[in-house]
Amino acid sequence: MSGIVRLMDVVKDYPLGKVTVHALRKVNLTIDKGEFTVIAGPSGSGKTTLLNLIGCIDVATAGEVLVDGKSTGKLTDKQLTSLRLNSIGFIFQSFNLINVLDIRQNVEFPLLLQGGLSKAERQARVDDVVDKVGLRQFASQRPNELSGGQRQRVAIARALVTRPAIVLADEPTANLDSTTGTQIIDLMKEINHQDHTTFIFSTHDEKVMKRADRVVRILDGMLEAAGLSESRGPSESGGEQVHA
Amino acid sequence: MGVLVSIALRNLVQSPGRTSLLALAIGLVTTFLVLLMSLSLGINENLVNSATTMSAGHVNVAGFWKPTTGTAFPIVTGVGEVRKVVEASTPGLDYIVERHRGWGKIVSETGAIQSGLSGLVAADEGRFFDRLLLAPEAEYKEGGSEQIFGDARRLSEDDTIVLFSGQAKRLGVSVGDVVTIKTETMSGASNTADVTVVAIARDLGLLSSFSVFVPKSVVLDLYQLNEDTTGALWVYLDDIEESEATMTVVRGALLDAGFQLRDHESNPFFFKFEAVQGEDWTGQKLDVTWWQDEVSFLTWVLTAFDTLSWFLTLILVVIIAVGIMNAMWNAVRERTREVGTMRAIGMSQRRVLILFLLESLFLGLGATVIGAALGAAIALGVDAARIPVPSDAVRTILLSNELHLAVHPQSLLVAILSLTLFTSLSALWPAIRASRLQPVKALTHTE
Numbered sequence: 001m002s003g004i005v006r007l008m009d010v011v012k013d014y015p016l017g018k019v020t021v022h023a024l025r026k027v028n029l030t031i032d033k034g035e036f037t038v039i040a041g042p043s044g045s046g047k048t049t050l051l052n053l054i055g056c057i058d059v060a061t062a063g064e065v066l067v068d069g070k071s072t073g074k075l076t077d078k079q080l081t082s083l084r085l086n087s088i089g090f091i092f093q094s095f096n097l098i099n100v101l102d103i104r105q106n107v108e109f110p111l112l113l114q115g116g117l118s119k120a121e122r123q124a125r126v127d128d129v130v131d132k133v134g135l136r137q138f139a140s141q142r143p144n145e146l147s148g149g150q151r152q153r154v155a156i157a158r159a160l161v162t163r164p165a166i167v168l169a170d171e172p173t174a175n176l177d178s179t180t181g182t183q184i185i186d187l188m189k190e191i192n193h194q195d196h197t198t199f200i201f202s203t204h205d206e207k208v209m210k211r212a213d214r215v216v217r218i219l220d221g222m223l224e225a226a227g228l229s230e231s232r233g234p235s236e237s238g239g240e241q242v243h244a
Numbered sequence: 245m246g247v248l249v250s251i252a253l254r255n256l257v258q259s260p261g262r263t264s265l266l267a268l269a270i271g272l273v274t275t276f277l278v279l280l281m282s283l284s285l286g287i288n289e290n291l292v293n294s295a296t297t298m299s300a301g302h303v304n305v306a307g308f309w310k311p312t313t314g315t316a317f318p319i320v321t322g323v324g325e326v327r328k329v330v331e332a333s334t335p336g337l338d339y340i341v342e343r344h345r346g347w348g349k350i351v352s353e354t355g356a357i358q359s360g361l362s363g364l365v366a367a368d369e370g371r372f373f374d375r376l377l378l379a380p381e382a383e384y385k386e387g388g389s390e391q392i393f394g395d396a397r398r399l400s401e402d403d404t405i406v407l408f409s410g411q412a413k414r415l416g417v418s419v420g421d422v423v424t425i426k427t428e429t430m431s432g433a434s435n436t437a438d439v440t441v442v443a444i445a446r447d448l449g450l451l452s453s454f455s456v457f458v459p460k461s462v463v464l465d466l467y468q469l470n471e472d473t474t475g476a477l478w479v480y481l482d483d484i485e486e487s488e489a490t491m492t493v494v495r496g497a498l499l500d501a502g503f504q505l506r507d508h509e510s511n512p513f514f515f516k517f518e519a520v521q522g523e524d525w526t527g528q529k530l531d532v533t534w535w536q537d538e539v540s541f542l543t544w545v546l547t548a549f550d551t552l553s554w555f556l557t558l559i560l561v562v563i564i565a566v567g568i569m570n571a572m573w574n575a576v577r578e579r580t581r582e583v584g585t586m587r588a589i590g591m592s593q594r595r596v597l598i599l600f601l602l603e604s605l606f607l608g609l610g611a612t613v614i615g616a617a618l619g620a621a622i623a624l625g626v627d628a629a630r631i632p633v634p635s636d637a638v639r640t641i642l643l644s645n646e647l648h649l650a651v652h653p654q655s656l657l658v659a660i661l662s663l664t665l666f667t668s669l670s671a672l673w674p675a676i677r678a679s680r681l682q683p684v685k686a687l688t689h690t691e
């Protein structure tokens with residue numbers, strides 16, 4: 001009954017001119033703390049829409065989305081912002097770093113938004129995650145001086161620095177070559193093992209899917225039936241997750 | 245939040261073309277505004293200076309004397325008593341001088357002019373001789389030298405006169421020449437006095453066409469008046485700002501002492517003459533004013549100039565505001581995805597708003613400070629160069645022969661703050677739009 005993320009009969013419609021696009025149709029999904037979950041599906045199946053709802057940057061048309069125990073449909077913009085800041089880390093397909101800030105400052109940014117930590121504490125946190133993603137010697141460079149893989153590592157560091165309950169990544173490897181992509185996924189998995197951070201990411205790359213503990217398949221805005229859709233790896237998490 | 249400041253500054257640096265273009269425009273408008281304000285202040289200083297030297301004290305106690313209901317003379321009788329009351333009642337009094345007033349024709353061998361007469365006691369004068377600048381010979385004599393002749397302090401001698409250069413030119417006289425003053429006494433008889441020109445002063449615009457300076461004795465003789473009369477007491481204070489308030493105090497004291505006063509009327513003394521002549525009373529009434537009353541016919545110049553200045557500036561500011569708004573729209577559009585990212589990471593709407601406002605604030609502050617500094621430097625330079633004003637009409641308006649610009653820290657501050665505020669306000673709308681962007685839409689925004 002717990003679960004860090006719970007979706008109950010979630011519907012998301014997009015009005016598109018005179019027609020309505022049903023991006024998600026009555027989706028039910030529970031993700032437990034510490035899971036390393038892939039949302040897999042073809043283009044246009046609703047992966048991004050699903051992650052946006054979990055990430056609290058969008059709200060459902062119907063149904064209920066619970067993130068870290070809070071029902072997002074009932075929250076104000078201010079409360080959603082605060083939930084994103086404190087409970088969620090984002091990793092984007094095209095990295096989305098702040099170009100005028102250097103690597104260290106990019107990583108520190110969410111901590112500054114949070115406030116509360118002293119300069120030394122922030123410093124220690126930033127050093128810690130920058131080390132973890134192996135970018136210590138690039139810390140004072142600007143994002144545009146780095147390769148795609150390195151930029152995505154910065155994005156991972158930025159997502160982790162606040163120690164969020166959930167890290168969301170929408171096709172984090174789509175803009176990377178397959179070797180680099182694999183390395184990025186391995187890095188995320190390593191962190192997941194070490195810190196038990198919940199990772200939810202989307203992909204349509206079969207190679208990436210193979211590295212996940214749990215694969216949730218989505219097609220046309222619907223999750224495929226349990227058993228058929230779910231393939232579980234050797235993850236420690238368990239239980240019935242999908243109610244389709 | 246330091247990081248917002250640093251992002252805002254770096255974003256400005258990031259687009260040097262746009263930033264420098266806007267900064268140039270904002271800076272130049274600031275320079276322009278500072279120059280206009282300096283000129284306005286300069287005119288104001290000229291006005292205050294010449295008005296309180298040539299036309300009035302800070303507070304004036306003049307009088308109308310009516311021997312019959314149909315006549316009036318610019319005379320204060322029993323001046324000793326009046327002076328005592330004024331001396332006793334004026335807070336922050338510096339000194340008092342007397343001006344004996346008359347009106348007559350001044351005649352030379354080749355010309356004649358009408359002018360007011362100012363009779364003074366040279367020994368009693370304070371600032372007068374310091375402020376009265378003498379004209380080089382070339383200013384009043386064809387082919388004259390740049391040398392300055394004469395000495396205004398010789399007004400201490402009997403039968404002397406100080407003219408302004410414009411008057412000397414029309415009369416065709418130089419220092420050392422003799423002119424004749426013709427007036428009518430109270431009884432209607434004509435009187436004349438021959439006086440020697442001891443100095444010729446530089447023109448002070450409009451104010452200098454109406455009066456000449458002679459020793460008190462010349463006026464008393466011409467009008468056959470006794471020693472206990474004068475035209476006006478000019479009261480100088482330690483602080484000119486107190487003039488108007490002090491006038492009220494002096495009026496009260498004179499009323500309490502039993503003197504008759506005319507109601508306060510913000511006009512120069514001689515403008516009231518006709519009205520007084522028509523009034524149905526005889527005897528003595530005092531007329532107490534402060535310096536602005538005596539030059540009220542000149543203040544329109546300043547008002548008009550200031551209105552025009554602000555109007556011009558406003559037009560420029562509106563043009564600039566449109567430019568800034570446009571540039572900010574572009575910045576918001578270009579950085580929409582960045583805004584989406586920041587919002588997704590957990591930046592609040594308020595901080596997005598602040599971020600964009602900071603950007604225009606820094607732009608505005610930087611540009612206006614530089615612009616104001618430039619304006620101040622130009623103003624000081626022009627002032628120091630003592631550039632002569634070529635046209636008589638402009639001289640009349642500027643109340644000076646030379647371009648005078650005054651730079652006050654307050655006016656720089658006003659220019660900087662008002663234009664920075666305007667700059668920031670022009671960015672407000674785009675900034676609000678940026679802050680209201682929905683994170684999802686902003687993130688998926690494509691150029």
Ligand SMILES: Nc1ncnc2c1ncn2[C@@H]1O[C@H](COP(=O)(O)OP(=O)(O)OP(=O)(O)O)[C@@H](O)[C@H]1O
Pocket residue numbers: 014015016021022023041042043044045046047048049050204
């Ligand atoms: N803002 C929008 N307005 C209208 N329709 C939208 C919008 N966003 C998504 N959609 C539609 O909703 C459906 C699901 O889109 P979504 O982006 O979630 O798919 P996806 O699985 O992430 O696809 P991809 O692999 O291409 O990223 C698609 O049919 C898409 O066209």
Ligand SMILES: [Mg+2]
Pocket residue numbers: 047048049170
């Ligand atoms: Mg997608």
